[in-house]
Amino acid sequence: MGDKFDNSYEVKNVYEISAKFDDHTVSVVYGQFSKGGFIAISDWNVCVRTDSPTNVLDNALNIADESFEKPEAAKIVAEAVCEHWESIQKDGGKADVR
DSSP states (O other): OOOSOSOOOOOEEEEEEEEEETTEEEEEEEEEETTEEEEEEGGGTEEEEESOTTOHHHHHHHHHHTTOSOHHHHHHHHHHHHHHHHHHHHTTTOOOOO
16 A cells, blocks of 8 residues: 555544534534644634644634634634533543443
């Protein structure tokens, strides 16, 4: 087959949540990989690197920088990620899976 990839790493702490703003709901996947964290919003074709799920300001700015038209929605997504992350930390790392 050849050398299609260099290395393989385990992705940890990956979660999918819904974020609501105005009359819209988007699916958000966020987590951590070997180089830090990420937030992905497939509905918007956006995936950004993050330092921490709790850094709402930087995460909102990074999401909005990806040519997003509504910066207030980017902030709502960043706040939803932070809220979810903090809630699972309080529950000992267990996510509310439905």
